[in-house]
Amino acid sequence: MNVLVTGGSGFIGSHVVDLLVDEGHDVVVVDRVAPSHPNPAATFVQADLVNANEWVHVLDGIDAVSHQAARVGLGLRFDDVTDYARDNDLATAVLLRELARTGFAGRLVLASSMVVYGEGSYNCPACGQVRPGPRSPSRLEVGVFEPGCPACGSDLSWTTVDEEASFDPRNIYAATKVHQEHLCSTFSRETGAPVIALRYHNVFGPRAPIDTPYAGVASLFLGSIYRGEAPRVFEDGGQTRDFVHVADVARANLAALYADAGISGAFNVASGTPRSIADVALELWTIVAAGGPPPIVTGEWRLGDVRHVVASPAKAAAHLKFHAVVPFRDGLRQLAHDLAPTLS
Numbered sequence: 001m002n003v004l005v006t007g008g009s010g011f012i013g014s015h016v017v018d019l020l021v022d023e024g025h026d027v028v029v030v031d032r033v034a035p036s037h038p039n040p041a042a043t044f045v046q047a048d049l050v051n052a053n054e055w056v057h058v059l060d061g062i063d064a065v066s067h068q069a070a071r072v073g074l075g076l077r078f079d080d081v082t083d084y085a086r087d088n089d090l091a092t093a094v095l096l097r098e099l100a101r102t103g104f105a106g107r108l109v110l111a112s113s114m115v116v117y118g119e120g121s122y123n124c125p126a127c128g129q130v131r132p133g134p135r136s137p138s139r140l141e142v143g144v145f146e147p148g149c150p151a152c153g154s155d156l157s158w159t160t161v162d163e164e165a166s167f168d169p170r171n172i173y174a175a176t177k178v179h180q181e182h183l184c185s186t187f188s189r190e191t192g193a194p195v196i197a198l199r200y201h202n203v204f205g206p207r208a209p210i211d212t213p214y215a216g217v218a219s220l221f222l223g224s225i226y227r228g229e230a231p232r233v234f235e236d237g238g239q240t241r242d243f244v245h246v247a248d249v250a251r252a253n254l255a256a257l258y259a260d261a262g263i264s265g266a267f268n269v270a271s272g273t274p275r276s277i278a279d280v281a282l283e284l285w286t287i288v289a290a291g292g293p294p295p296i297v298t299g300e301w302r303l304g305d306v307r308h309v310v311a312s313p314a315k316a317a318a319h320l321k322f323h324a325v326v327p328f329r330d331g332l333r334q335l336a337h338d339l340a341p342t343l344s
Contacts, residue, residue: 002026003257004062006049006095007069008042009035011207012111012200015250016066017042023254028062030055031069037207049091056098064107064257067095070180073173081172088176089183096187105193109256110184112197112266113177114242118168120309122156124149130156134170140301145235147307158240158308163199163266163315171304181266194264196256196320198249201270201311205246205331206338218243218332221281221295222288222339230293231285234300237278240308242270245326255320263319270311271324283329287336 003020007013008029014037020027027042029035034046047054049069071087092110099108124130132147139145149156169175181197188195204218221231252269281295316322 001063001257002028002061003064003066004028004030004058005042005066005068006030007067007111008044009033010068011209012203012246012249013066013068014039014207015205015246016068016253019250019254020066028058030058050086050094052094052098059098059102059104062104062106064109065095065099065104066109066111066253066257067092067184068111070111070177071173078172084172084176088173089179092180092183096183099193100187100191105191107257107259107261108184108187108193108195109253110180110195110197111253112181112199113174114199114201114268114270114309114311115171115174116167116169116178116181116199117161117165117309118170118174119147119306120161121159121165122147122149122308123159124152124154124156126154127151129159131166131168132156134303135307137303140303143236143299145238145301145307158310160310160312161268162312163268170306174304188264194259194261196259196264197266198252198256198269199266199311200249201242201244201268201309203246203249204243204335205326206334208246208335210339210342217277218280218284218335219339221284222336225285225288225292226340228292231281231295232300233278233281233295233297234302234305235277235297235307236299237276237281237295237297238307239277239305240274240310241277242272242274242309242311243280243328243331244269244271244324245331248324248326251325252316252320252322255316255322259320267316267320267322268311268313269316269322270313271328272311272313273328274310275328280332283332284336287329287333
């Protein structure tokens with residue numbers, strides 16, 4: 001196949017590019033940032049997706065599109081909203097417009113995110129399965145981090161969230177990812193091109209951004225450890241997430257690109273094995289064994305964060321034949337090794 005990868009210079013996109021090349025595909029990368037890990041077998045076009053005249057010529061002969069380009073992170077302040085809307089929503093709209101103009105009918109794979117769910121799913125002993133609303137600042141300020149039942153206020157236990165769960169974005173980034181999914185679904189209905197949205201859960205691994213507001217929690221913890229500082233664990237550390245290695249995420253993208261034309265819609269990309277944030281910090285500290293201070297639980301919180309969001313990987317296993325295979329601890333050891341020269 002001739003595959004266009006938008007955002008192919010980035011963390012996940014560059015791994016998708018490498019795997020596509022390894023599989024023998026012809027790859028064109030469009031990214032406004034030059035790749036830090038360029039693949040010599042891929043064609044690179046430095047361009048901003050919003051400016052179609054800079055890159056539209058690459059669509060000739062393209063069989064499939066892997067749309068990885070996006071501004072990530074929660075957004076530090078609401079003033080960021082226009083940057084997120086431009087880079088995620090407008091850029092996606094321009095891409096889809098140009099694909100429609102060329103009569104593109106191949107597979108489109110969108111990099112979506114677990115953040116579209118907001119809080120995950122919970123069970124209430126009295127009310128059954130529920131989806132709590134946003135946590136209130138007044139409860140967070142006094143250290144009440146677990147959401148209560150929205151109907152009766154009872155304590156809840158989390159359960160896995162599947163792709164049928166409703167959208168409930170809690171921050172700017174999440175809102176733009178929901179809109180990306182809506183735009184791509186509309187494109188699919190109007191053009192007939194099959195679209196798959198891959199809802200990534202917490203992705204970690206080589207090439208992850210480090211020590212930036214947009215870095216994943218594993219990279220942020222490692223940055224602290226290698227500086228000789230205690231990793232700072234927000235809330236009480238009991239937040240639950242699903243961590244999936246970037247090599248598995250790249251494999252999920254190929255599985256989606258290879259899927260039969262009749263397969264479409266959203267799929268969780270996750271390991272199926274949840275971890276608490278405190279466990280991740282302690283595991284990394286143990287792996288590095290640098291003699292520095294152990295993780296500390298700070299009680300800090302961010303209003304846009306959610307408490308528990310853990311995926312069901314069943315749909316991806318059934319329809320895409322995708323299963324995550326990189327063991328969690330092996331992936332963390334590799335990440336610690338890869339980041340050591342940069343952070344030490």
